[in-house]
Amino acid sequence: MIEIRGLKKRLSRKQVLDGLDLDVHTGETLVVLGPSGTGKSVLLKHIIGLMAPDEGSIRIDGQEIVGLKEGALNRVRRRFGMLFQGAALFDSMTVGENVSLAMLEHQNGMTPDEVGRRVRERLEWVGLKDAGGMKPASLSGGMRKRVGLARALALDPEYILYDEPTTGLDPITADVINQLIRDLQKQLNVTSVAVTHDITSAYTIADRIVLLYDGRIVFSGTPDETRGTRDPMVRQFIEGSSRGPIQPL
Amino acid sequence: MANGLTGEEVALRGFRFLRSRAGDALAEIGRVSLLIGEMLQLLVRRLPAFRLLVQQMNAIGVDSLWLVIVVSLFTGAVAAVQAAYQFTAVVPLKFLSAVIMRSVVIELGPVLTALVIGGRVGASIAAELGTMKVTEQIDALRAMGINPVRYLVAPRVTAAIIMLPILTIYADAIAIFGGFVVAVNVVGVSAATYMQGLREYFYLKDVMSGIVKSLFFGGIIGTMGCYYGFQTEGGAEGVGKATTGAVVTSCVLVLILDYILASILFRVVFA
Numbered sequence: 452m453i454e455i456r457g458l459k460k461r462l463s464r465k466q467v468l469d470g471l472d473l474d475v476h477t478g479e480t481l482v483v484l485g486p487s488g489t490g491k492s493v494l495l496k497h498i499i500g501l502m503a504p505d506e507g508s509i510r511i512d513g514q515e516i517v518g519l520k521e522g523a524l525n526r527v528r529r530r531f532g533m534l535f536q537g538a539a540l541f542d543s544m545t546v547g548e549n550v551s552l553a554m555l556e557h558q559n560g561m562t563p564d565e566v567g568r569r570v571r572e573r574l575e576w577v578g579l580k581d582a583g584g585m586k587p588a589s590l591s592g593g594m595r596k597r598v599g600l601a602r603a604l605a606l607d608p609e610y611i612l613y614d615e616p617t618t619g620l621d622p623i624t625a626d627v628i629n630q631l632i633r634d635l636q637k638q639l640n641v642t643s644v645a646v647t648h649d650i651t652s653a654y655t656i657a658d659r660i661v662l663l664y665d666g667r668i669v670f671s672g673t674p675d676e677t678r679g680t681r682d683p684m685v686r687q688f689i690e691g692s693s694r695g696p697i698q699p700l
Numbered sequence: 701m702a703n704g705l706t707g708e709e710v711a712l713r714g715f716r717f718l719r720s721r722a723g724d725a726l727a728e729i730g731r732v733s734l735l736i737g738e739m740l741q742l743l744v745r746r747l748p749a750f751r752l753l754v755q756q757m758n759a760i761g762v763d764s765l766w767l768v769i770v771v772s773l774f775t776g777a778v779a780a781v782q783a784a785y786q787f788t789a790v791v792p793l794k795f796l797s798a799v800i801m802r803s804v805v806i807e808l809g810p811v812l813t814a815l816v817i818g819g820r821v822g823a824s825i826a827a828e829l830g831t832m833k834v835t836e837q838i839d840a841l842r843a844m845g846i847n848p849v850r851y852l853v854a855p856r857v858t859a860a861i862i863m864l865p866i867l868t869i870y871a872d873a874i875a876i877f878g879g880f881v882v883a884v885n886v887v888g889v890s891a892a893t894y895m896q897g898l899r900e901y902f903y904l905k906d907v908m909s910g911i912v913k914s915l916f917f918g919g920i921i922g923t924m925g926c927y928y929g930f931q932t933e934g935g936a937e938g939v940g941k942a943t944t945g946a947v948v949t950s951c952v953l954v955l956i957l958d959y960i961l962a963s964i965l966f967r968v969v970f971a
């Protein structure tokens with residue numbers, strides 16, 4: 452379980468997170484909706500300790516991670532997998548090397564054979580079992596995201612963070628990714644946080660949807676509750692209107 | 701005054717500007733020191749992975765060899781032409797090879813190698829790490845629990861410190877050979893005279909001083925490349941700025957440190 456309390460972060464003279472409270476329950480898939488530039492990526496980077504808040508607390512299964520030293524934080528981070536917005540694949544390495552890096556660096560007693568087998572297995576999960584030898588530069592956007600996902604799954608994470616998993620993909624490829632996320636969720640029984648502004652994706656993968664606006668969570672509900680809500684901000688977001696309480700940046 | 705400011709206001713503004721610049725510079729020195737401190741701390745605990753180190757030694761050293769060969773060949777050749785011209789009717793030409801050798805091993809070899817490698821390697825390190833920074837690859841490493849200073853910085857800086865002295869030794873030898881070619885074929889010194897000058901005036905401490913300098917130069921080039929790479933913000937433009945910053949700063953620091961080390965080595969250590 453992830454418990455976030457009173458999270459505040461100021462970046463480039465803007466109060467990006469302003470006392471944000473959020474709980475992510477074990478086993479659920481939470482989708483954080485929000486317009487571009489509201490701090491969705493910033494929120495994820497706080498959860499995995501890539502950014503430190505000015506104020507507030509983040510507990511992972513009861514353990515406070517705010518103020519942890521880099522070494523202790525690294526042990527927490529190994530329980531997470533993260534899919535970055537642009538996939539952030541290491542472009543000097545092959546696809547297979549991208550997936551194996553964490554296994555090799557953390558030497559958890561795996562033999563090279565086991566590493567190789569696990570890399571193939573992860574790539575198979577995302578439907579790319581023959582892509583191990585390719586370089587990231589030669590992959591399409593959807594394939595890059597899938598490799599990023601395979602890499603995030605390398606160490607059997609308990610938590611997976613997705614930063615805009617479908618942004619920049621065509622609707623069909625986006626649905627492939629959504630289904631993949633859905634299937635993995637069911638098979639692996641992980642806890643996930645996905646941030647996105649793609650409402651279709653949110654409906655497909657979420658157990659619960661929250662809306663981030665102005666540095667706080669302003670709405671929380673199941674996908675069905677979200678569809679039927681009268682909350683003007685959520686309605687504006689779902690309907691994709693520039694008029695309403697949410698001020699476009 | 702033209703823009704409606706009094707002299708006092710202009711002075712005050714100037715002072716504020718300088719003060720903020722001085723503050724920036726101090727903050728910069730602080731950040732570089734933190735990076736060096738973290739790297740040393742990590743290196744004491746665990747040496748960089750052999751595979752990563754060899755990869756970087758290849759990229760920094762082996763791939764730079766041709767550049768160093770060409771630069772030092774011409775450096776030696778020019779040194780021969782210039783020295784011969786300055787010697788005319790003043791100094792006997794039997795001293796030509798000694799002057800070429802000593803200026804090369806003490807100064808030209810280490811410094812020109814450092815400037816050339818600073819341009820080539822400093823730029824490529826800054827561009828590579830800068831691109832990794834803006835495409836979130838460095839965040840991705842950290843998110844996997846991999847320390848980017850250990851994984852990226854330590855192998856590069858260590859490789860630069862190992863390879864610069866080796867490149868400098870090559871540069872010294874090739875520059876002396878370049879001088880030989882010009883001295884014998886253009887200036888008209890005999891090969892025997894040239895070789896005799898080398899033998900008579902060879903001092904090991906000259907070579908050592910050059911090697912010691914190049915160790916430090918390697919450290920500067922590697923550290924500045926990594927530092928500017930890690931500081932990169934804002935896309936392709938940021939990568940360009942980081943690259944320029946790394947090259948300019950390492951070249952300036954190489955020249956400043958050259959003066960400081962020369963003072964220490966020749967006035968204190970070897971005095």
Ligand SMILES: Nc1ncnc2c1ncn2[C@@H]1O[C@H](COP(=O)(O)OP(=O)(O)O)[C@@H](O)[C@H]1O
Pocket residue numbers: 462463465467485486487488489490491492493494
């Ligand atoms: N490293 C950073 N330094 C300064 N400002 C940042 C940084 N990261 C994000 N920001 C700012 O924080 C705000 C939220 O960014 P982000 O979380 O990336 O938005 P999004 O919701 O689109 O993911 C933006 O205004 C952005 O400019």
Ligand SMILES: [Mg+2]
Pocket residue numbers: 491492493536614615
């Ligand atoms: Mg984002």
